[in-house]
Amino acid sequence: MLTITSVHEMQSWVDAQRAAGKRIGLVPTMGYLHAGHLSLVAQAGERSDVVVASIFVNPLQFGANEDLSRYPRNIEGDTRLLDAAGAAVLFLPSVNEMYPEGYQTAVSVDLVTQGLCGASRPTHFRGVTTVVAKLFNMTKPHVAVFGAKDFQQLVAIRRMVADLNFGIEIVGAPIVREADGLAMSSRNAYLSPDERRAALCLSRALAASCHLVEQGERDALRIVGAARRVIAEEPLARIDYVSLVDADNLQQVTELQRPALLALAVGFGKTRLIDNCVLSQRSTVESQQPSEPTENTLDCKLSTVD
Protein backbone atom coordinates (compact mmCIF):
# COMPACT_ATOMS: atom_id res chain seq x y z
CA MET A 1 0.00 0.00 0.00
CA LEU A 2 1.24 3.47 -0.93
CA THR A 3 1.09 6.32 1.55
CA ILE A 4 0.57 9.68 -0.14
CA THR A 5 0.69 12.95 1.77
CA SER A 6 0.62 15.57 -0.99
CA VAL A 7 -2.52 16.66 -2.84
CA HIS A 8 -0.61 17.00 -6.09
CA GLU A 9 0.77 13.46 -5.85
CA MET A 10 -2.66 12.10 -4.90
CA GLN A 11 -4.28 13.72 -7.94
CA SER A 12 -1.53 12.49 -10.29
CA TRP A 13 -1.84 8.94 -8.96
CA VAL A 14 -5.60 8.92 -9.34
CA ASP A 15 -5.44 10.49 -12.83
CA ALA A 16 -3.11 7.66 -13.93
CA GLN A 17 -5.49 5.05 -12.49
CA ARG A 18 -8.45 6.64 -14.26
CA ALA A 19 -6.48 6.80 -17.52
CA ALA A 20 -5.85 3.06 -17.13
CA GLY A 21 -9.62 2.53 -16.86
CA LYS A 22 -9.64 1.80 -13.13
CA ARG A 23 -12.69 2.50 -10.96
CA ILE A 24 -11.71 4.39 -7.79
CA GLY A 25 -13.32 3.77 -4.39
CA LEU A 26 -12.84 6.24 -1.52
CA VAL A 27 -13.21 5.65 2.22
CA PRO A 28 -12.74 8.94 4.10
CA THR A 29 -11.89 8.51 7.80
CA MET A 30 -10.38 10.36 10.74
CA GLY A 31 -8.29 7.32 11.67
CA TYR A 32 -8.06 5.25 14.86
CA LEU A 33 -9.62 2.55 12.77
CA HIS A 34 -11.86 -0.27 13.98
CA ALA A 35 -13.84 -3.07 12.34
CA GLY A 36 -16.51 -0.58 11.27
CA HIS A 37 -14.00 1.33 9.13
CA LEU A 38 -12.62 -1.91 7.71
CA SER A 39 -16.12 -2.89 6.64
CA LEU A 40 -16.22 0.38 4.65
CA VAL A 41 -12.95 -0.56 2.94
CA ALA A 42 -14.39 -3.99 2.11
CA GLN A 43 -17.54 -2.41 0.64
CA ALA A 44 -15.46 0.04 -1.40
CA GLY A 45 -13.35 -2.89 -2.63
CA GLU A 46 -16.44 -4.68 -3.87
CA ARG A 47 -17.48 -1.64 -5.89
CA SER A 48 -14.16 -0.47 -7.32
CA ASP A 49 -10.78 -1.62 -8.67
CA VAL A 50 -8.61 0.42 -6.31
CA VAL A 51 -9.48 1.76 -2.86
CA VAL A 52 -8.10 5.00 -1.47
CA ALA A 53 -8.58 5.38 2.29
CA SER A 54 -7.95 8.82 3.74
CA ILE A 55 -7.04 9.68 7.30
CA PHE A 56 -7.45 13.32 8.25
CA VAL A 57 -8.57 14.65 11.63
CA ASN A 58 -10.45 17.63 10.26
CA PRO A 59 -10.21 20.68 12.55
CA LEU A 60 -13.11 22.36 10.72
CA GLN A 61 -15.66 19.88 12.02
CA PHE A 62 -14.77 20.25 15.71
CA GLY A 63 -16.41 22.97 17.80
CA ALA A 64 -14.37 25.18 20.15
CA ASN A 65 -14.97 22.98 23.22
CA GLU A 66 -14.83 19.63 21.44
CA ASP A 67 -12.21 16.90 21.42
CA LEU A 68 -9.91 17.90 18.52
CA SER A 69 -6.70 17.93 20.57
CA ARG A 70 -7.40 14.61 22.29
CA TYR A 71 -8.93 12.82 19.27
CA PRO A 72 -7.28 9.36 19.31
CA ARG A 73 -4.57 8.73 16.72
CA ASN A 74 -2.61 5.60 15.72
CA ILE A 75 -1.18 6.03 12.23
CA GLU A 76 1.13 3.00 12.45
CA GLY A 77 -1.65 0.66 13.51
CA ASP A 78 -4.07 2.19 10.97
CA THR A 79 -1.53 1.73 8.16
CA ARG A 80 -1.18 -1.97 9.00
CA LEU A 81 -4.96 -2.43 9.11
CA LEU A 82 -5.58 -0.66 5.80
CA ASP A 83 -2.80 -2.60 4.10
CA ALA A 84 -4.25 -5.89 5.34
CA ALA A 85 -7.75 -4.78 4.26
CA GLY A 86 -6.49 -4.33 0.69
CA ALA A 87 -6.46 -0.53 0.33
CA ALA A 88 -4.20 0.60 -2.53
CA VAL A 89 -3.43 4.02 -1.06
CA LEU A 90 -3.50 5.68 2.34
CA PHE A 91 -4.02 9.39 1.70
CA LEU A 92 -2.63 11.22 4.73
CA PRO A 93 -2.59 14.98 4.16
CA SER A 94 -1.41 17.40 6.85
CA VAL A 95 -3.63 20.24 8.08
CA ASN A 96 -1.49 22.67 6.09
CA GLU A 97 -1.83 20.58 2.92
CA MET A 98 -5.61 20.52 3.33
CA TYR A 99 -6.05 24.14 4.42
CA PRO A 100 -3.02 26.15 3.26
CA GLU A 101 -2.56 29.72 4.41
CA GLY A 102 -5.24 31.95 2.95
CA TYR A 103 -7.82 29.16 2.74
CA GLN A 104 -11.34 30.61 3.05
CA THR A 105 -13.92 28.51 1.19
CA ALA A 106 -16.66 26.35 2.73
CA VAL A 107 -19.38 24.04 1.45
CA SER A 108 -22.54 23.90 3.53
CA VAL A 109 -25.78 21.99 3.17
CA ASP A 110 -28.68 23.85 4.76
CA LEU A 111 -31.82 22.05 5.90
CA VAL A 112 -30.78 18.50 6.72
CA THR A 113 -27.91 19.70 8.92
CA GLN A 114 -30.03 21.88 11.22
CA GLY A 115 -31.66 19.33 13.55
CA LEU A 116 -30.28 16.32 15.45
CA CYS A 117 -26.48 16.78 15.90
CA GLY A 118 -26.60 20.10 14.03
CA ALA A 119 -28.60 21.65 16.87
CA SER A 120 -25.83 21.18 19.44
CA ARG A 121 -22.91 21.22 16.92
CA PRO A 122 -23.82 24.17 14.66
CA THR A 123 -20.54 24.28 12.69
CA HIS A 124 -19.90 20.54 12.50
CA PHE A 125 -21.58 19.59 9.22
CA ARG A 126 -20.18 22.58 7.35
CA GLY A 127 -16.74 21.29 8.33
CA VAL A 128 -17.65 17.77 7.20
CA THR A 129 -19.08 18.74 3.80
CA THR A 130 -16.17 21.12 3.16
CA VAL A 131 -13.52 18.48 3.79
CA VAL A 132 -15.44 15.74 1.97
CA ALA A 133 -15.87 17.99 -1.09
CA LYS A 134 -12.11 18.63 -1.01
CA LEU A 135 -11.34 14.91 -0.59
CA PHE A 136 -13.58 14.17 -3.58
CA ASN A 137 -11.62 16.67 -5.70
CA MET A 138 -8.31 15.28 -4.47
CA THR A 139 -9.08 11.58 -4.98
CA LYS A 140 -11.66 11.75 -7.82
CA PRO A 141 -13.56 8.62 -6.76
CA HIS A 142 -16.32 6.86 -8.70
CA VAL A 143 -17.77 5.60 -5.42
CA ALA A 144 -17.35 6.67 -1.78
CA VAL A 145 -18.44 4.71 1.28
CA PHE A 146 -19.61 6.21 4.60
CA GLY A 147 -20.90 4.55 7.76
CA ALA A 148 -24.59 4.76 8.64
CA LYS A 149 -23.82 5.44 12.30
CA ASP A 150 -23.28 9.04 11.16
CA PHE A 151 -26.61 8.95 9.37
CA GLN A 152 -27.09 12.73 9.29
CA GLN A 153 -23.61 13.08 7.76
CA LEU A 154 -24.55 10.49 5.12
CA VAL A 155 -27.75 12.39 4.26
CA ALA A 156 -25.87 15.72 4.07
CA ILE A 157 -23.18 14.22 1.80
CA ARG A 158 -25.79 12.69 -0.51
CA ARG A 159 -27.48 16.11 -0.70
CA MET A 160 -24.18 17.84 -1.44
CA VAL A 161 -23.27 15.32 -4.15
CA ALA A 162 -26.67 15.76 -5.82
CA ASP A 163 -26.74 19.55 -5.45
CA LEU A 164 -23.18 20.11 -6.68
CA ASN A 165 -23.32 17.45 -9.44
CA PHE A 166 -20.31 15.52 -8.18
CA GLY A 167 -21.41 12.40 -10.06
CA ILE A 168 -20.08 10.11 -7.32
CA GLU A 169 -21.97 7.06 -6.06
CA ILE A 170 -22.45 7.36 -2.28
CA VAL A 171 -22.82 4.10 -0.36
CA GLY A 172 -24.06 3.97 3.23
CA ALA A 173 -22.61 0.98 5.09
CA PRO A 174 -24.46 -0.64 8.02
CA ILE A 175 -23.42 0.11 11.59
CA VAL A 176 -20.95 -2.44 12.97
CA ARG A 177 -21.53 -3.30 16.63
CA GLU A 178 -19.52 -4.94 19.36
CA ALA A 179 -20.87 -8.33 20.51
CA ASP A 180 -22.71 -6.59 23.38
CA GLY A 181 -24.46 -4.14 21.05
CA LEU A 182 -22.34 -0.97 21.40
CA ALA A 183 -21.93 0.68 18.00
CA MET A 184 -18.25 0.82 17.06
CA SER A 185 -16.75 4.31 17.26
CA SER A 186 -13.24 5.69 17.65
CA ARG A 187 -14.66 7.74 20.56
CA ASN A 188 -15.49 4.56 22.51
CA ALA A 189 -11.78 4.64 23.45
CA TYR A 190 -12.52 7.62 25.73
CA LEU A 191 -14.98 5.67 27.91
CA SER A 192 -14.04 4.55 31.42
CA PRO A 193 -15.08 0.97 32.26
CA ASP A 194 -18.20 2.29 34.02
CA GLU A 195 -19.10 4.56 31.10
CA ARG A 196 -18.48 1.72 28.63
CA ARG A 197 -20.97 -0.41 30.59
CA ALA A 198 -23.44 2.49 30.82
CA ALA A 199 -23.20 3.13 27.06
CA LEU A 200 -24.96 -0.17 26.42
CA CYS A 201 -28.17 1.69 27.19
CA LEU A 202 -27.99 3.14 23.65
CA SER A 203 -28.52 -0.11 21.80
CA ARG A 204 -30.96 -1.24 24.52
CA ALA A 205 -32.94 1.97 23.98
CA LEU A 206 -33.11 1.42 20.22
CA ALA A 207 -34.13 -2.19 20.77
CA ALA A 208 -36.91 -1.14 23.17
CA SER A 209 -38.38 1.27 20.61
CA CYS A 210 -37.99 -1.28 17.81
CA HIS A 211 -39.80 -3.85 19.92
CA LEU A 212 -42.69 -1.43 20.43
CA VAL A 213 -42.88 -0.76 16.70
CA GLU A 214 -42.88 -4.48 15.96
CA GLN A 215 -45.89 -4.75 18.25
CA GLY A 216 -47.71 -2.21 16.08
CA GLU A 217 -46.96 1.14 17.74
CA ARG A 218 -46.81 4.01 15.23
CA ASP A 219 -47.01 7.07 17.51
CA ALA A 220 -43.69 8.96 17.50
CA LEU A 221 -44.00 10.20 21.10
CA ARG A 222 -44.49 6.67 22.42
CA ILE A 223 -41.70 5.24 20.23
CA VAL A 224 -39.28 7.96 21.36
CA GLY A 225 -40.54 7.67 24.95
CA ALA A 226 -39.62 3.98 25.10
CA ALA A 227 -36.01 4.78 24.15
CA ARG A 228 -35.81 7.77 26.52
CA ARG A 229 -37.02 5.66 29.47
CA VAL A 230 -34.26 3.09 28.96
CA ILE A 231 -31.59 5.82 28.83
CA ALA A 232 -33.07 7.71 31.79
CA GLU A 233 -32.59 4.59 33.95
CA GLU A 234 -28.82 4.87 33.42
CA PRO A 235 -27.36 7.40 35.93
CA LEU A 236 -24.19 8.07 33.89
CA ALA A 237 -26.14 8.96 30.73
CA ARG A 238 -27.06 12.55 29.71
CA ILE A 239 -29.48 12.75 26.79
CA ASP A 240 -28.69 15.32 24.08
CA TYR A 241 -31.55 14.14 21.88
CA VAL A 242 -33.72 11.15 21.07
CA SER A 243 -35.66 11.85 17.86
CA LEU A 244 -37.77 10.12 15.28
CA VAL A 245 -37.29 11.80 11.90
CA ASP A 246 -38.06 11.06 8.28
CA ALA A 247 -35.14 8.97 6.97
CA ASP A 248 -34.83 11.04 3.78
CA ASN A 249 -35.27 14.67 4.86
CA LEU A 250 -34.59 14.29 8.62
CA GLN A 251 -37.72 16.30 9.54
CA GLN A 252 -39.49 15.28 12.77
CA VAL A 253 -42.38 12.87 12.28
CA THR A 254 -45.40 12.46 14.55
CA GLU A 255 -46.38 9.06 13.22
CA LEU A 256 -44.42 6.22 11.65
CA GLN A 257 -45.74 5.93 8.12
CA ARG A 258 -42.65 6.04 5.92
CA PRO A 259 -39.10 4.86 6.75
CA ALA A 260 -38.00 6.83 9.79
CA LEU A 261 -34.73 7.22 11.61
CA LEU A 262 -34.71 6.78 15.37
CA ALA A 263 -31.56 8.73 16.27
CA LEU A 264 -29.98 9.48 19.59
CA ALA A 265 -27.02 11.34 21.04
CA VAL A 266 -26.07 10.77 24.66
CA GLY A 267 -23.19 11.99 26.81
CA PHE A 268 -21.19 9.78 29.19
CA GLY A 269 -18.71 11.89 31.13
CA LYS A 270 -16.86 13.94 28.53
CA THR A 271 -17.79 11.59 25.70
CA ARG A 272 -20.78 12.09 23.42
CA LEU A 273 -21.96 9.00 21.52
CA ILE A 274 -24.52 8.67 18.74
CA ASP A 275 -26.49 5.68 17.53
CA ASN A 276 -29.54 5.06 15.36
CA CYS A 277 -31.74 2.56 13.63
CA VAL A 278 -34.03 2.88 10.66
CA LEU A 279 -37.60 1.81 11.20
CA SER A 280 -38.73 1.06 7.68
CA GLN A 281 -41.43 -0.91 5.97
CA ARG A 282 -38.77 -3.23 4.64
CA SER A 283 -35.19 -2.69 5.65
CA THR A 284 -33.64 -3.95 8.85
CA VAL A 285 -31.13 -1.78 10.66
CA GLU A 286 -28.43 -3.82 8.93
CA SER A 287 -29.23 -2.18 5.59
CA GLN A 288 -29.61 1.46 6.39
CA GLN A 289 -29.78 3.44 3.20
CA PRO A 290 -31.79 6.63 2.78
CA SER A 291 -34.21 6.44 -0.17
CA GLU A 292 -34.48 2.65 -0.31
CA PRO A 293 -37.64 1.07 -1.72
CA THR A 294 -39.99 -0.27 0.94
CA GLU A 295 -42.17 -3.28 1.68
CA ASN A 296 -44.73 -3.91 4.35
CA THR A 297 -43.13 -5.44 7.40
CA LEU A 298 -41.08 -3.84 10.14
CA ASP A 299 -37.95 -5.57 11.27
CA CYS A 300 -35.76 -4.00 13.94
CA LYS A 301 -32.88 -6.37 14.66
CA LEU A 302 -29.66 -4.67 15.75
CA SER A 303 -26.59 -6.16 14.07
CA THR A 304 -23.59 -7.22 16.16
CA VAL A 305 -20.17 -8.70 15.47
CA ASP A 306 -18.90 -11.80 17.26
Ligand code: PAF
Ligand atom coordinates in the same frame (compact mmCIF):
# COMPACT_ATOMS: atom_id res chain seq x y z
O1 PAF B 1 -17.04 10.27 9.51
C1 PAF B 1 -15.89 10.73 9.62
O2 PAF B 1 -14.96 10.06 10.07
C2 PAF B 1 -15.62 12.17 9.19
O3 PAF B 1 -16.70 12.99 9.48
C3 PAF B 1 -15.23 12.29 7.71
C4 PAF B 1 -16.35 11.83 6.78
C5 PAF B 1 -13.98 11.46 7.44
C6 PAF B 1 -14.93 13.74 7.36
O4 PAF B 1 -13.89 14.25 8.14
